[in-house]
Amino acid sequence: MDWLRLLFCAVLVQLCAAGNETRSTFTYEMVAKCKEHICKHGYKYETFYKIDAEDREHVISDASVALEMHIAILAANNGHILLSTKANPTVTDPVYEIVVGGGSNKFTELRRNLRRNGKISKPTVGILSAIEFRPFFIRITTDGAVQFGKEGEEPLLDYRDNNHLAIRYFSFAAWNGVEAKFCYDCPPKGTNSSTTNSEAVDPLMSNADKLKAALLQDRAPHLPPASPVTIRLGFKITSLKYSPFTSKMVTGVAIVASWVDDSMAWNPDKFNNITKLTFSDGQIWRPTFFLFNSEDQGSVDIDNPGPITMVNSGEATYYFQTHLTSWCFNYAKTTNNWPHDDYHCSIVIAPWEPHEKITLEQISHADEKMAIFAESNKVIPNEWSIEWKQGVVEPSAWHTIFTANDNDTNQSDRFLVNIALRRRATAFNVVFYTPLLVLVLFVLMSFWSEPLQMSRVWFYAGSTVVICVGLCYVDYLVPIHTVPTILVLYITVMGGVLLALLLQVLLMTPTAERLCQTHSVQSLLRSSMFRILFFLPPVKSAENYDRINEAYSGEEDEVTPPRNGNIPEMETETPTPSERDEVAAALDWFLFLVYSLVIAVMLAMHF
Structure with missing residues (x-):
């Protein structure tokens, strides 16, 4: 039995060694010979690369091969490769789309159109890795064979296209929440020259995109436009829930912040009469707030953040919704009139960055900027009836209230909301x-x-x-x-x-x-x-004055005979209380x- 064990171990070692020999590796020395593309914005083909056809003819020695690419992918799953005849194809244009490690790294598929029309699919569990590059090849022959596989192995996908495409462009994409890194224009294994030589194509830009690029050039998105900067702040309560057991209040709020950045103003006459632009979060500066009396000390989390809208005068407007969890308790009273209890709570919103000096101004509910919340964010009724007032607290007034805090660092205004709760x-x-x-x-x-x-x-x-x-x-x-x-x-x-x-x-x-x-x-x-x-009842007289209500014991009174001698007289006696x-x-x-x-x-x- 021992020799069988030894024989089994020897065979297992040989198999592992053979597997290691045939397994394709992609070292960082090979990465240095490639070009790199990083996908961070999900399933979206943003940059297209044009293949130099004349240069390719000098590199590819096999005349039957119309296109040969060697790439490497570093991603947890969903590495998407697009091959097309033109840049920025639409969903109706014929393309080759290869999905590597789709379905949480479980299958690989070749499609004939964007996001649809799959032609061949194979189960490939664990084909991609989030910690190491995995090399692959793409080969398209002149007779219409489209092949994809691991470097140094037989093709995983081999599809014969009778109406094959003349590929001139390619692009890469990932999946929502997945960051993928692609190495392209890599040389084949054992060589130093690539079979493709590509250049990035300038993206198609509208007039608004060109204006945004001009405004954002050499601009730091994390710096405020001025110091101090004045922000008009509108606040509306959309929902409220209070727990007397934990003394915590969860308030759903809708907030609009508006400020002016003179450096972002432009003349509409010079930019095709464009009067409004939208910027995504992170492209330009926006104020960040935190809740002073929160259960934690992080910045305010934003639910479904929207774009930042800016008009040609440089006025930016930012709408967002969030839920604020704040403490609300009062230990001054020893009793309460529950269930008719009422509470007076406060929400204090302050700028998050201490180096930013921000002056706040209140936007009234009648302002046109608050009209967006008129119908879409009605207050949800519950067991609490609420009344609330809002206002701005200047730094000088704040310093007199909270003298123990470090009030010299943060010189910004605070936004105060007083809420009166009463239980229904x-x-x-x-x-x-x-x-x-x-x-x-x-x-x-x-x-x-x-x-x-x-x-x-x-x-x-x-x-x-x-x-x-x-x-x-x-x-x-x-x-x-x-x-x-x-x-x-x-x-x-x-x-x-x-x-x-x-x-x-x-x-x-x-x-x-x-x-x-x-x-x-x-x-x-x-x-x-x-x-x-x-x-x-009145007390009765008795011969024995030591006791009250005693029955009278004098001589018997003369008894009057009844009127009818045949019917005996009924006499009732009322019991005497003791x-x-x-x-x-x-x-x-x-x-x-x-x-x-x-x-x-x-x-x-x-x-």
């Missing part, structure tokens, strides 16, 4: 206040029911359990940075219910009965003022009065 609490009112009001109502009604009954004890106990269960889950809904007064209401009601439960149970004990028969309690119960105040019953009735009236006043005052303070 309709749903919360139904969920939280309805059970509270129903519970309060039944507790107050219980004081008018028959005292010293177990039914009332069970009612109080059940109410306590319900409130406790609700308070166990309410912390998932209620922010607890400060104490919501609605929790104070619930806890107060629960405390009142527990107090009523305790008093009810104590009055039902024999100790309470003996206490009610003491001389002090009897004296209090005989007081006419006490009985009037607590709506007790001292404990009267104390319980007086206590119920007292608790009803106190509870009503306390709950009414707390509700008024809450709202």
